[in-house]
Amino acid sequence: METEELEKVSRDLKKLTGEIQKVIIGQEYLIERLLITLLCNQHVLIEGVPGLAKTLTVTTMADALNTGFRRIQFTPDLLPADLLGTLIYNPKTGDFSTKKGPLFTNIVLADEINRAPAKVQSALLEAMQERQITLGEETHELEDPFMVLATQNPVEQEGTYPLPEAQVDRFMMKLQITYPARDEELRILREQALIKKNQKVEAVITPEEIRNMRSLVDRIHIDEKIEEYIVDLVLATRQPEEYGLKIGELIQYGASPRATIYLTMASRAHALISGRDYVTPHDVKSVAYDVLRHRVIISYEAEAEEKRSEDIIKLILDTVKVP
Template sequence: MQEIGKVIVGQKAMVERLVVGLLGNGHILIEGVPGLAKTLAIKTLASAMKARFQRIQFTPDLLPADLIGTQIYNQREGSFFIRKGPIFANFILADEINRAPAKVQSALLEAMQERQVTIGEETFKLDDPFIVLATQNPIEQEGTYPLPEAQVDRFMLKIKITYPLRDEEQRIMKQNVTDVDYAVQPVISIGEIINARKLVREVYVDEKIEKYILDIVFATRTPKDFGLEKLSDLISYGASPRASIYLALAAKSLAFIKRRGYVIPEDVRAICMDVLRHRIAVTYEAEAEELTSEYIIQEILNKLEVP
């Protein structure tokens, strides 16, 4: 993270969440306006571990073959050969994912879920680690295809990033108008990341913390059971069981980053918003009152007793 900090000014929360996703072997959805160093952050993370990086610009005319690859006929030899697509990399930046039609989104979903793709009659395993980092522009919605719930639920985290602070932007400006090279050096190998993931799985989670995680997730489904009757009319549907898994795993990853062998309630609370904000659907009533899933999560965290 220190190495990435040489290139990325500010956005510490985003960089930390990217590392959490990497350690938890989960995909990440990033929402923010253009120009906030999303692409640069992911590219820098890949460089810091000598991993393969591919950026795919999603557009309405994109085809599944442009993503995963296709069979090409060789006239000279009279046979087909397979040309692999950009999905064959460690880090995939799916830029403006909601601009691609459903066919392309489902091809990406198979890759995210199965960590393999099918081209013709052959199935190919994807690289390990394989992480999809998808971006969305929250402002410009014209000509977009909303992501289906099944696909959104596949993302371990949804990160919202905002503009840098004034002094951070001054540093960004200075970096980009000088000839100084701010390239990062590889500081960790892919093998070390895979080993770190095994260590993350061994981070201890007390039974009280497990109960706290389950209470948070169940409160999104049956808020009345937790004295949150006012939320019942605001929630269309709550978080899936995948939320419990990812919340525990993300908390473990965060504890590992903080150099702890055990999870504390603050780990769960710190990462909770990023794990749950895209898994709760609000009702029309909530939308009319301009209340978001983030409001619901915050109300749940405020109400539940911290172990």
């Protein structure tokens, strides 16, 4: 890869990050992971208690991209047609006309996705996977780029419809957002506790530039030993005993081959964001928790011992030999 290409991508990503940080204080982890997902042409699930700027971060990133954006507030009375669209009958002509739903855009914020019933969640996840929507007898391709950023609140479970593991697996990453540090909260107080806010975000990246960046991700070099390391990490979630880990009773299901694919893609994107044209073990470890946490399903024994999937992933990362 040419040095000029790397430098241009680095400049563009810094410009995009700078625009987002005009509004968002802190949350560097969230911003970086959203950029990785965007570069990989995938989708992300964001989990965190209310008030951590999940929705604001996604909205701000959409403003900084010169693309279409729709926010959908998921509620129990939502119907699949409210997302996909529908056919409207014209009694005068006897014809049906297509009314497209809010999914026909570039970036979709699915706010509180676990508040909608299963049939609505399935309609969204099918569109995510196939990148097309069928209305009547016509199939409509979704726009490129197309990215779904879903949020959910882990605290209040009353009146929610938790996403099944098979559907959560469609998301490349599951991010867990935590509270800001003290100095960040002080900045939030000084800059955000105003009735009238003056922050304005400019659109600095076009869809064409996003597609060019994605083509560079595939050209990031990944050594054979790093590829084997990624496969070993995933296999260790399925056959931990073969890697000297006595945690088999803590894992109900290990990560699927989709985890291997996404871990490789995310590692490449992380390397590109870091200004390198090759993947290091650090890139793999940096994204491992986000790619694996919703794919390593813990057992009842693990829950009884108050173990989380993150604890198991940490053991695997600490044990599997790094090339």
